[in-house]
Amino acid sequence: MSAAREELAEAGAVLAAEAARFASFGWMRGTSGNLSVVVSRDPLRLAVTASGRDKGELSASDVVLVDAFGMAVxxxxxxxxxxxxxxxxxxxxxxxxxxxxxxxxxxxxxxxPGGIVFRDLEMLKGIGRPAHGVAVTLPVIANSQDMTELGDRLEAARNPDVPAVVVAGHGLYAWGATPLQARHHTEIVEWLLELELTER
Ligand SMILES: [Zn+2]
Incomplete structure:
Protein backbone atom coordinates (compact mmCIF):
# COMPACT_ATOMS: atom_id res chain seq x y z
CA MET A 1 0.00 0.00 0.00
CA SER A 2 1.35 3.46 -0.87
CA ALA A 3 1.92 6.00 1.93
CA ALA A 4 -1.00 8.11 0.67
CA ARG A 5 -3.32 5.07 0.59
CA GLU A 6 -2.21 4.08 4.05
CA GLU A 7 -2.89 7.58 5.35
CA LEU A 8 -6.37 7.55 3.77
CA ALA A 9 -7.15 4.16 5.32
CA GLU A 10 -6.03 5.46 8.72
CA ALA A 11 -8.33 8.45 8.33
CA GLY A 12 -11.09 6.07 7.23
CA ALA A 13 -10.68 3.97 10.36
CA VAL A 14 -10.95 7.07 12.58
CA LEU A 15 -14.03 8.31 10.72
CA ALA A 16 -15.68 4.87 10.83
CA ALA A 17 -15.29 4.78 14.62
CA GLU A 18 -16.65 8.33 15.00
CA ALA A 19 -19.58 7.54 12.69
CA ALA A 20 -20.43 4.39 14.66
CA ARG A 21 -20.54 6.48 17.83
CA PHE A 22 -22.87 9.11 16.32
CA ALA A 23 -25.01 6.43 14.67
CA SER A 24 -25.43 4.77 18.07
CA PHE A 25 -26.91 8.07 19.31
CA GLY A 26 -29.42 8.02 16.42
CA TRP A 27 -27.83 11.08 14.82
CA MET A 28 -26.99 9.45 11.44
CA ARG A 29 -30.12 7.52 10.59
CA GLY A 30 -30.85 6.11 7.16
CA THR A 31 -27.25 6.73 5.91
CA SER A 32 -27.63 10.49 6.62
CA GLY A 33 -24.79 12.79 7.61
CA ASN A 34 -21.07 12.64 6.93
CA LEU A 35 -17.75 13.16 8.64
CA SER A 36 -14.41 14.41 7.39
CA VAL A 37 -10.83 14.93 8.45
CA VAL A 38 -8.23 17.14 6.78
CA VAL A 39 -5.30 15.05 5.54
CA SER A 40 -3.43 17.87 3.77
CA ARG A 41 -3.67 21.66 4.08
CA ASP A 42 -1.81 22.76 0.96
CA PRO A 43 -3.31 21.70 -1.32
CA LEU A 44 -6.44 21.16 0.80
CA ARG A 45 -7.41 17.49 0.88
CA LEU A 46 -10.01 15.86 3.10
CA ALA A 47 -10.97 12.28 3.78
CA VAL A 48 -14.80 12.19 3.76
CA THR A 49 -17.12 9.29 4.53
CA ALA A 50 -18.44 7.66 1.35
CA SER A 51 -21.99 8.43 0.23
CA GLY A 52 -24.92 6.07 0.74
CA ARG A 53 -23.39 3.81 3.39
CA ASP A 54 -24.93 2.95 6.74
CA LYS A 55 -22.98 5.14 9.15
CA GLY A 56 -23.13 2.52 11.88
CA GLU A 57 -21.37 -0.01 9.66
CA LEU A 58 -18.54 1.86 7.94
CA SER A 59 -15.14 0.27 7.42
CA ALA A 60 -11.77 2.00 6.97
CA SER A 61 -12.17 1.79 3.18
CA ASP A 62 -15.55 3.63 3.15
CA VAL A 63 -13.81 6.94 2.68
CA VAL A 64 -13.13 9.24 -0.28
CA LEU A 65 -10.32 11.75 -0.76
CA VAL A 66 -11.67 15.13 -1.93
CA ASP A 67 -10.23 18.50 -2.89
CA ALA A 68 -11.20 22.04 -1.82
CA PHE A 69 -14.33 21.79 -4.01
CA GLY A 70 -15.45 18.46 -2.57
CA MET A 71 -14.53 16.61 -5.78
CA ALA A 72 -13.05 13.13 -5.59
CA VAL A 73 -9.29 13.22 -6.15
CA PRO A 113 -34.44 30.85 12.07
CA GLY A 114 -32.49 33.96 13.11
CA GLY A 115 -30.11 32.04 15.40
CA ILE A 116 -30.31 30.27 18.74
CA VAL A 117 -29.07 32.14 21.82
CA PHE A 118 -27.65 30.34 24.87
CA ARG A 119 -26.47 31.84 28.16
CA ASP A 120 -25.59 30.90 31.72
CA LEU A 121 -24.89 27.24 31.04
CA GLU A 122 -21.89 25.33 32.34
CA MET A 123 -21.82 23.32 29.10
CA LEU A 124 -20.91 26.47 27.11
CA LYS A 125 -17.38 26.00 28.44
CA GLY A 126 -17.21 22.90 26.23
CA ILE A 127 -17.17 25.12 23.14
CA GLY A 128 -14.77 27.61 24.70
CA ARG A 129 -17.37 30.15 25.82
CA PRO A 130 -17.90 31.54 29.35
CA ALA A 131 -20.42 29.72 31.54
CA HIS A 132 -21.89 32.97 32.86
CA GLY A 133 -23.02 36.39 31.69
CA VAL A 134 -22.37 36.11 27.97
CA ALA A 135 -24.99 35.43 25.30
CA VAL A 136 -23.72 32.89 22.77
CA THR A 137 -25.45 32.75 19.39
CA LEU A 138 -25.47 29.57 17.33
CA PRO A 139 -26.16 30.69 13.75
CA VAL A 140 -28.97 29.15 11.69
CA ILE A 141 -28.74 29.28 7.89
CA ALA A 142 -31.35 28.40 5.28
CA ASN A 143 -30.90 25.07 3.52
CA SER A 144 -29.91 24.72 -0.13
CA GLN A 145 -29.01 21.88 -2.48
CA ASP A 146 -26.38 24.17 -4.00
CA MET A 147 -23.23 23.71 -1.89
CA THR A 148 -21.68 26.99 -3.07
CA GLU A 149 -24.79 28.88 -1.97
CA LEU A 150 -24.88 26.98 1.33
CA GLY A 151 -21.18 27.72 1.84
CA ASP A 152 -21.75 31.43 1.16
CA ARG A 153 -24.54 31.47 3.74
CA LEU A 154 -22.34 29.72 6.27
CA GLU A 155 -19.50 32.16 5.66
CA ALA A 156 -21.82 35.17 6.05
CA ALA A 157 -23.63 33.90 9.16
CA ARG A 158 -20.93 32.10 11.05
CA ASN A 159 -19.99 33.15 14.56
CA PRO A 160 -16.19 32.86 14.88
CA ASP A 161 -16.65 32.09 18.60
CA VAL A 162 -18.90 29.09 17.94
CA PRO A 163 -17.62 26.00 16.08
CA ALA A 164 -21.02 25.03 14.66
CA VAL A 165 -23.90 26.07 12.41
CA VAL A 166 -27.47 24.77 12.17
CA VAL A 167 -28.86 24.31 8.66
CA ALA A 168 -32.63 24.83 8.82
CA GLY A 169 -34.76 21.83 7.92
CA HIS A 170 -31.58 19.77 7.58
CA GLY A 171 -29.16 19.32 10.49
CA LEU A 172 -26.01 20.45 12.21
CA TYR A 173 -22.41 21.11 11.16
CA ALA A 174 -19.76 21.27 13.87
CA TRP A 175 -15.97 21.28 13.66
CA GLY A 176 -12.76 21.20 15.64
CA ALA A 177 -9.01 20.97 15.34
CA THR A 178 -9.11 17.16 15.51
CA PRO A 179 -11.80 14.47 15.11
CA LEU A 180 -11.92 14.21 18.91
CA GLN A 181 -12.47 17.94 19.37
CA ALA A 182 -15.05 17.99 16.54
CA ARG A 183 -16.84 15.13 18.32
CA HIS A 184 -16.88 17.02 21.62
CA HIS A 185 -18.12 20.22 19.97
CA THR A 186 -20.88 18.24 18.23
CA GLU A 187 -21.95 16.60 21.49
CA ILE A 188 -21.93 19.91 23.39
CA VAL A 189 -23.91 21.81 20.75
CA GLU A 190 -26.39 18.95 20.39
CA TRP A 191 -26.79 18.93 24.20
CA LEU A 192 -27.50 22.69 24.13
CA LEU A 193 -30.07 22.21 21.36
CA GLU A 194 -31.77 19.35 23.20
CA LEU A 195 -31.95 21.43 26.37
CA GLU A 196 -33.46 24.38 24.52
CA LEU A 197 -35.96 22.07 22.86
CA THR A 198 -36.95 20.55 26.20
CA GLU A 199 -37.36 23.91 27.93
CA ARG A 200 -39.56 25.80 25.48
ZN1 LIG B 1 -27.02 16.52 5.42
Whole structure:
Protein backbone atom coordinates (compact mmCIF):
# COMPACT_ATOMS: atom_id res chain seq x y z
CA MET A 1 0.00 0.00 0.00
CA SER A 2 1.35 3.46 -0.87
CA ALA A 3 1.92 6.00 1.93
CA ALA A 4 -1.00 8.11 0.67
CA ARG A 5 -3.32 5.07 0.59
CA GLU A 6 -2.21 4.08 4.05
CA GLU A 7 -2.89 7.58 5.35
CA LEU A 8 -6.37 7.55 3.77
CA ALA A 9 -7.15 4.16 5.32
CA GLU A 10 -6.03 5.46 8.72
CA ALA A 11 -8.33 8.45 8.33
CA GLY A 12 -11.09 6.07 7.23
CA ALA A 13 -10.68 3.97 10.36
CA VAL A 14 -10.95 7.07 12.58
CA LEU A 15 -14.03 8.31 10.72
CA ALA A 16 -15.68 4.87 10.83
CA ALA A 17 -15.29 4.78 14.62
CA GLU A 18 -16.65 8.33 15.00
CA ALA A 19 -19.58 7.54 12.69
CA ALA A 20 -20.43 4.39 14.66
CA ARG A 21 -20.54 6.48 17.83
CA PHE A 22 -22.87 9.11 16.32
CA ALA A 23 -25.01 6.43 14.67
CA SER A 24 -25.43 4.77 18.07
CA PHE A 25 -26.91 8.07 19.31
CA GLY A 26 -29.42 8.02 16.42
CA TRP A 27 -27.83 11.08 14.82
CA MET A 28 -26.99 9.45 11.44
CA ARG A 29 -30.12 7.52 10.59
CA GLY A 30 -30.85 6.11 7.16
CA THR A 31 -27.25 6.73 5.91
CA SER A 32 -27.63 10.49 6.62
CA GLY A 33 -24.79 12.79 7.61
CA ASN A 34 -21.07 12.64 6.93
CA LEU A 35 -17.75 13.16 8.64
CA SER A 36 -14.41 14.41 7.39
CA VAL A 37 -10.83 14.93 8.45
CA VAL A 38 -8.23 17.14 6.78
CA VAL A 39 -5.30 15.05 5.54
CA SER A 40 -3.43 17.87 3.77
CA ARG A 41 -3.67 21.66 4.08
CA ASP A 42 -1.81 22.76 0.96
CA PRO A 43 -3.31 21.70 -1.32
CA LEU A 44 -6.44 21.16 0.80
CA ARG A 45 -7.41 17.49 0.88
CA LEU A 46 -10.01 15.86 3.10
CA ALA A 47 -10.97 12.28 3.78
CA VAL A 48 -14.80 12.19 3.76
CA THR A 49 -17.12 9.29 4.53
CA ALA A 50 -18.44 7.66 1.35
CA SER A 51 -21.99 8.43 0.23
CA GLY A 52 -24.92 6.07 0.74
CA ARG A 53 -23.39 3.81 3.39
CA ASP A 54 -24.93 2.95 6.74
CA LYS A 55 -22.98 5.14 9.15
CA GLY A 56 -23.13 2.52 11.88
CA GLU A 57 -21.37 -0.01 9.66
CA LEU A 58 -18.54 1.86 7.94
CA SER A 59 -15.14 0.27 7.42
CA ALA A 60 -11.77 2.00 6.97
CA SER A 61 -12.17 1.79 3.18
CA ASP A 62 -15.55 3.63 3.15
CA VAL A 63 -13.81 6.94 2.68
CA VAL A 64 -13.13 9.24 -0.28
CA LEU A 65 -10.32 11.75 -0.76
CA VAL A 66 -11.67 15.13 -1.93
CA ASP A 67 -10.23 18.50 -2.89
CA ALA A 68 -11.20 22.04 -1.82
CA PHE A 69 -14.33 21.79 -4.01
CA GLY A 70 -15.45 18.46 -2.57
CA MET A 71 -14.53 16.61 -5.78
CA ALA A 72 -13.05 13.13 -5.59
CA VAL A 73 -9.29 13.22 -6.15
CA UNK A 74 -8.67 9.51 -6.52
CA UNK A 75 -11.97 7.86 -7.43
CA UNK A 76 -14.93 6.97 -5.24
CA UNK A 77 -18.22 8.75 -4.70
CA UNK A 78 -18.20 11.51 -2.09
CA UNK A 79 -21.41 12.99 -0.76
CA UNK A 80 -22.48 16.26 -2.41
CA UNK A 81 -22.03 17.72 1.08
CA UNK A 82 -18.26 17.06 0.89
CA UNK A 83 -17.98 20.49 -0.75
CA UNK A 84 -19.33 22.13 2.41
CA UNK A 85 -16.92 20.16 4.59
CA UNK A 86 -14.06 21.50 2.45
CA UNK A 87 -15.46 25.02 2.68
CA UNK A 88 -15.68 24.80 6.48
CA UNK A 89 -12.12 23.47 6.70
CA UNK A 90 -10.83 26.29 4.46
CA UNK A 91 -12.82 28.99 6.23
CA UNK A 92 -12.26 28.03 9.86
CA UNK A 93 -8.96 26.16 9.73
CA UNK A 94 -10.73 23.14 11.26
CA UNK A 95 -9.02 19.78 11.01
CA UNK A 96 -12.24 17.76 11.22
CA UNK A 97 -15.90 18.40 10.40
CA UNK A 98 -19.01 16.57 11.63
CA UNK A 99 -22.39 16.75 9.91
CA UNK A 100 -25.36 15.03 11.53
CA UNK A 101 -29.12 15.13 10.99
CA UNK A 102 -30.39 15.44 14.55
CA UNK A 103 -34.01 16.03 15.55
CA UNK A 104 -33.05 18.80 17.99
CA UNK A 105 -31.08 20.81 15.39
CA UNK A 106 -33.92 20.63 12.86
CA UNK A 107 -36.59 21.47 15.45
CA UNK A 108 -34.61 24.40 16.90
CA UNK A 109 -33.66 25.70 13.44
CA UNK A 110 -37.36 25.84 12.69
CA UNK A 111 -38.16 27.70 15.92
CA UNK A 112 -35.27 30.20 15.73
CA PRO A 113 -34.44 30.85 12.07
CA GLY A 114 -32.49 33.96 13.11
CA GLY A 115 -30.11 32.04 15.40
CA ILE A 116 -30.31 30.27 18.74
CA VAL A 117 -29.07 32.14 21.82
CA PHE A 118 -27.65 30.34 24.87
CA ARG A 119 -26.47 31.84 28.16
CA ASP A 120 -25.59 30.90 31.72
CA LEU A 121 -24.89 27.24 31.04
CA GLU A 122 -21.89 25.33 32.34
CA MET A 123 -21.82 23.32 29.10
CA LEU A 124 -20.91 26.47 27.11
CA LYS A 125 -17.38 26.00 28.44
CA GLY A 126 -17.21 22.90 26.23
CA ILE A 127 -17.17 25.12 23.14
CA GLY A 128 -14.77 27.61 24.70
CA ARG A 129 -17.37 30.15 25.82
CA PRO A 130 -17.90 31.54 29.35
CA ALA A 131 -20.42 29.72 31.54
CA HIS A 132 -21.89 32.97 32.86
CA GLY A 133 -23.02 36.39 31.69
CA VAL A 134 -22.37 36.11 27.97
CA ALA A 135 -24.99 35.43 25.30
CA VAL A 136 -23.72 32.89 22.77
CA THR A 137 -25.45 32.75 19.39
CA LEU A 138 -25.47 29.57 17.33
CA PRO A 139 -26.16 30.69 13.75
CA VAL A 140 -28.97 29.15 11.69
CA ILE A 141 -28.74 29.28 7.89
CA ALA A 142 -31.35 28.40 5.28
CA ASN A 143 -30.90 25.07 3.52
CA SER A 144 -29.91 24.72 -0.13
CA GLN A 145 -29.01 21.88 -2.48
CA ASP A 146 -26.38 24.17 -4.00
CA MET A 147 -23.23 23.71 -1.89
CA THR A 148 -21.68 26.99 -3.07
CA GLU A 149 -24.79 28.88 -1.97
CA LEU A 150 -24.88 26.98 1.33
CA GLY A 151 -21.18 27.72 1.84
CA ASP A 152 -21.75 31.43 1.16
CA ARG A 153 -24.54 31.47 3.74
CA LEU A 154 -22.34 29.72 6.27
CA GLU A 155 -19.50 32.16 5.66
CA ALA A 156 -21.82 35.17 6.05
CA ALA A 157 -23.63 33.90 9.16
CA ARG A 158 -20.93 32.10 11.05
CA ASN A 159 -19.99 33.15 14.56
CA PRO A 160 -16.19 32.86 14.88
CA ASP A 161 -16.65 32.09 18.60
CA VAL A 162 -18.90 29.09 17.94
CA PRO A 163 -17.62 26.00 16.08
CA ALA A 164 -21.02 25.03 14.66
CA VAL A 165 -23.90 26.07 12.41
CA VAL A 166 -27.47 24.77 12.17
CA VAL A 167 -28.86 24.31 8.66
CA ALA A 168 -32.63 24.83 8.82
CA GLY A 169 -34.76 21.83 7.92
CA HIS A 170 -31.58 19.77 7.58
CA GLY A 171 -29.16 19.32 10.49
CA LEU A 172 -26.01 20.45 12.21
CA TYR A 173 -22.41 21.11 11.16
CA ALA A 174 -19.76 21.27 13.87
CA TRP A 175 -15.97 21.28 13.66
CA GLY A 176 -12.76 21.20 15.64
CA ALA A 177 -9.01 20.97 15.34
CA THR A 178 -9.11 17.16 15.51
CA PRO A 179 -11.80 14.47 15.11
CA LEU A 180 -11.92 14.21 18.91
CA GLN A 181 -12.47 17.94 19.37
CA ALA A 182 -15.05 17.99 16.54
CA ARG A 183 -16.84 15.13 18.32
CA HIS A 184 -16.88 17.02 21.62
CA HIS A 185 -18.12 20.22 19.97
CA THR A 186 -20.88 18.24 18.23
CA GLU A 187 -21.95 16.60 21.49
CA ILE A 188 -21.93 19.91 23.39
CA VAL A 189 -23.91 21.81 20.75
CA GLU A 190 -26.39 18.95 20.39
CA TRP A 191 -26.79 18.93 24.20
CA LEU A 192 -27.50 22.69 24.13
CA LEU A 193 -30.07 22.21 21.36
CA GLU A 194 -31.77 19.35 23.20
CA LEU A 195 -31.95 21.43 26.37
CA GLU A 196 -33.46 24.38 24.52
CA LEU A 197 -35.96 22.07 22.86
CA THR A 198 -36.95 20.55 26.20
CA GLU A 199 -37.36 23.91 27.93
CA ARG A 200 -39.56 25.80 25.48
ZN1 LIG B 1 -27.02 16.52 5.42
Missing amino acids: DGGKPSAEAALHARVAALTGAGAVVHVHTVASVAMGRRR
